[in-house]
Amino acid sequence: MNQWMVLFNKELVEMSRNFKWIWVPIVFILLAVKEPLTLHYMPQIIDALGGLPEGAVIEIPVPSASEVLIAILGQFNTLGVLIIVLTSMGIIAAERKSGVAAIILVKPVSYASFVTSKWTAAMLLMWVSYFIGYVASWYYVVILFEAVPFIDFFQSFLLNGIWLSFVLTMTIFINSFNKSPGVVGFISIAIIILLSLLSSLFSRWIEWSPSLLPTYTSTFLLNNEIPDNVLSAVIVAIIGMIILLICSISIFRRKELA
């Protein structure tokens, strides 16, 4: 445990040296805040830039607060996922490439604690940034639209966060058998797109797919009741994460010993 804490601390120090603790939350804030602002000022923006003919009337219904929250989560699930993959694609791969991993693993450090300490640090960074971004956007939603009960806000936060954690775990899994960060990023993005595509095409048959969690979150926000399949999707996501972590530890061990 002590050894694990040392590795974990090393990760945190490295993240603050890379300014990750500053720029990732800021990017999440900006991503999230953009959405309520553009939705709120859409009529003015069209007025100012649209160049509409005189007398043209466009009625844009004011979106409800939950629709805005869905749009914000949509930002997290596209650009946010991209940021998560970009920040974690080099987390093991770059260290192996530069030889740092070899230096660490020469010492009696278990592969499991090496991988899990990295995973925990990356998860911490992701959840903190995601939380800060979502809270900032919640503030804007309350100011510009209407008050959203905190419990709804928090439940949607947790539900969508599980999918983001799944994405992060998968990126780390791909890290374990590839040395180039660029390739890792590419494969992760491809798998995420494929997963989302497949589960939206066959959503009737794979209701437990973790990539349906964002869809369930929006249904929850719109209808204010938790869909039936959420529990199975959450359980599958958590089991999937554990399996991915175990697999990445064993693959990493084999690759590193070879």
Add this chain to the structure above:
Amino acid sequence: MELFNNIDWAAIIPIIVPIIVIQLILLIIAIIDLCRIEKTNGPKWLWAIIILFVNLVGPILYFVIGRRNQ
């Protein structure tokens, strides 16, 4: 000019200012780091231009790609 007079500045400023401040923080941190770092991935002056002139995406690109020292 008519466009600007139509905008209710008093209502917008408390909404816009936090965003501008956050963007500025990101930009300043990127610039400070660029000054202190020994070697970037690519020419330094190019990164300075990217950070300063490519809004929001520039500093992110710098942190993701530019800081990777081989």
